[in-house]
Amino acid sequence: QQQVKQSPQSLIVQKGGISIINCAYENTAFDYFPWYQQFPGKGPALLIAIRPDVSEKKEGRFTISFNKSAKQFSLHIMDSQPGDSATYFCAANPSGNTPLVFGKGTRLSVIA
Amino acid sequence: EPEVTQTPSHQVTQMGQEVILRCVPISNHLYFYWYRQILGQKVEFLVSFYNNEISEKSEIFDDQFSVERPDGSNFTLKIRSTKLEDSAMYFCASSPRGGGAGNTIYFGEGSWLTVV
DSSP, rough: OOEEEEOEEEEEETTTSEEEEEEEETTTTEEEEEEEEEESSOOOOEEEEOOOOOOOEEETTTTEEEEEEEEHHHHHHHHEEEOOOOOEEEEEEEEOOOOEEEOOOOOEEEEE | OOEEEEEOOOOETTTOOOEEEEEETTTTTEEEEEEOOOSSSOOEEEEEETTEEEEEEEEEEOEEEEEOOSSOOOOEEEOOSSSSSGOEEEEEESSSSSTTOOOEEEEOOOEEEEEE
């Protein structure tokens, strides 16, 4: 119940294309869903996050789509660039002080 | 921009030795965390710390591990009697309030521990 399942494990996208990464959860107590971006040798950095009271959140080229009934959320990267090549982790936790639970990560490679 | 800083960036230690990883969280943050990432795998929660005590810990965080905030600015993770399987990147993190309800958790760049 504490798991967040993430797919795909790796993704190759052409420059300018759309990258889509999916996550699913089971714990209905989760109410905060961030995405973290991690470059090699660096710590995860918050990219964008959503609460379940909205179905979509957009920040620049990054969009989270959230489907509460299906318990799924996804990250869309529009006009993907080589600089977006990194590992992306979805995460979730309930409100309060419970720590984040991370998905297994998706290694994105954007090729020119 | 304030950041979480960690030292050392990389440490090699012999199996059975004790290791202390150090972190300076962001100054006005109240919650502190240690996470671990074995090479190529997901980020795993170890422990959270608030008000000078452990608030939550995972199954990974057994008696081999301990945390301390010795002086009001540093936050340390001690690993006693290291094992080969402790080799991983250890991330310190902090947040101004609890990690839920949209309170961002900020991660340091990690300390890469290699046990030989």
